[in-house]
Amino acid sequence: MKISAARISRFRLPLAAPLTTAHGVITVREGVLLELGAEGGLRGFGEAMPLAGFGLESIDEANRALQKIARVLIGQDVRDLGGALARCSRVAPLAPAARAAGDAALHDLAARLRGVPIAQLLVGDRAPRARLRISALISAREPVVAAASARERIARGYDTLKIKLGADLDRDLARITAVREAVPRAVRMRLDANGTFDEGEALRALERCARFDPEYVEQPIAARDAASWSRMRSRSPVAVAADEAVCDEASALALLDRGAVDRLILKPAALGGLGAAFRIATRARAFGVGVVVTSFLDSAIGRTAALHLAAAIDGDDVAVGLATGSLLARDLADIPDAARISLPAGVGLGIVPDPVALARCAVGAASAIAA
Secondary structure (H helix, E strand, C coil): CEEEEEEEEEEEEEEEEEEEECCEEEEEEEEEEEEEEEHHHCEEEEEECCCCCCCCCCHHHHHHHHHHHHHHHCCCECCCHHHHHHHHHHHCCCCHHHHHHHHHHHHHHHHHHHCCEHHHHHHCCCCCCCEEEECEEECCCCHHHHHHHHHHHHHCCCCEEEEECCCCHHHHHHHHHHHHHHCCCCCEEEEECCCCECHHHHHHHHHHHHHHCCCEEECCECCCCHHHHHHHHHHCCCCEEECCCCCCHHHHHHHHHCCCCCEEEECCCCCCCHHHHHHHHHHHHHCCCEEEEECCCCCHHHHHHHHHHHHHCCCCCCCEECCCHHHECCCCCCCCCCCEEECCCCCECCCCCCHHHHHHHECCCCEEEEC
16 A cells, blocks of 8 residues: 655635734744645645744755655555655654655555554553543733633533743732632643743742742743753652753653653644654653643644644653644634533544635645655
């Protein structure tokens, strides 16, 4: 069963409202969709959607890398998943977002060929989780609006909220206070600094955040070296989680070896794909460190791939960060954005892009590559 064709399409997804992060204001997400076709009409999909702040390639570099990936995959046997993934790594070693697209499309094809969901393909004989809890992002900047948004999310069944920290800690703490007072105490709260602080600033911020009893504070420092993280964690009054600092398997292992984190945040789109992210998760669980799978402001294709990864990870019933579909004004497919999400009923990824939606979001003409 060989890969016989590939199609590469660029697209743009506007956000419903601007999203402010420590890396800047996001108003639109750009991506590249890879479709692989195999004998018998099988199709597999993956996307590359680089985001500033993670050290990834640019969207143009991702597009060029996917052209290379598509060419080396033509003629490759779908049943040789390891060999196909190795080809992607060889031709695009510096393009993790593009590799993630190739990885997802290959896993989609391989799972469809076997008649199982991607999550089942990842776990082997063990059963994946069928239904996952989802955390909600509170993106409003004003305390009153943030509190109202939090109450609305709790009413919809969410039990875990995530709030961004930025350069103005006093304003952030006022917003967090408003949210904390607006929801039941049992509601879990996560804080995300996106690397805003240096080591000294981070410790002071963590001390001020401790009164909110957060589940963890994500990426308090910009540094990626394990020594800085180890020092910070040893003095932190709250749990800390690494996100941007987890840029590949080596960086994750360095943090685990130093006992530098309480949790790892895994974005398969930033780590080169589902395979790499699953290996990191397995190592983390062996160290007794929790993992949280989150999206990258991805389209429905990327979010669903991340959902399969989360379902495949054995561990505690932690909420995953995939409730970002509502932030997009347009999407490539219609999938649930709710407090509990089940794996799609079908095989492989379980969804395909809506061709009408893709046409509306397309940037330029798609490129086709055939045997």
